[in-house]
Amino acid sequence: MPLDEDVVEAIYREHGAALRRFVLSASRDPQQAEDVVQETVLRVWQHAPEISGSLRSYLYRTARNIMIDNYRRAQRRPESLENSLTDPADALEKVDGLLNRVLVEEALLRLSREHRDVLVALHYRRFTVNEAAVQLNIPSGTVKSRAYYAVRALRTILDEMGVEG
Structure with a gap:
């Protein structure tokens, strides 16, 4: 070639x-x-x-x-x-x-900004749900909901990228 x-x-x-x-x-x-x-x-x-x-x-x-x-x-x-x-x-x-x-x-x-912000707050900055809610200025229920959907979206993206595990 x-x-x-x-x-x-x-x-x-x-x-x-x-x-x-x-x-x-x-x-x-x-x-x-x-x-x-x-x-x-x-x-x-x-x-x-x-x-x-x-x-x-x-x-x-x-x-x-x-x-x-x-x-x-x-x-x-x-x-x-x-x-x-x-x-x-x-x-x-x-x-x-x-x-x-x-x-x-x-x-x-590749995540939405809202999903990325929640994951970064919870998993990288190690905030509790309540601390993340205060930091992001959203209710704790919203933090939990966004975290759930963000992890699902992240898994889908990683699967598309061919990342296993």
Whole structure:
């Protein structure tokens, strides 16, 4: 398949910076991170017709897989381990945690403002229902109702993005 530079450039321009931050949070080597980003964009471009759901979540999952593949390759060549994470379980856990956080943040942005505000107050800021009601200037019954529907909507969005669990 010939390289469509405009499509690759558009993916890189729209998602490259966020993808680079994601990869750099798991790797201390900027050059290695840039290589992962470039390989990710090219792989995603190659599979673009098959992608269903969120392009960004697909990019992050692809980058995660590339980082894990690179780490496994480095395990077979111990001399190249100096720039990688020290424990494979730690590396996988860290990358998976970052991926989950990024995908949940993306899903939260797709909720209505009212639903997002309630979830942030209850789950991230750890407010009680009454504290959230005061903070958001709405009745506590409304907080409970919005929380219920917000969680359902969030689950639907995460399912559409292909996030399991």
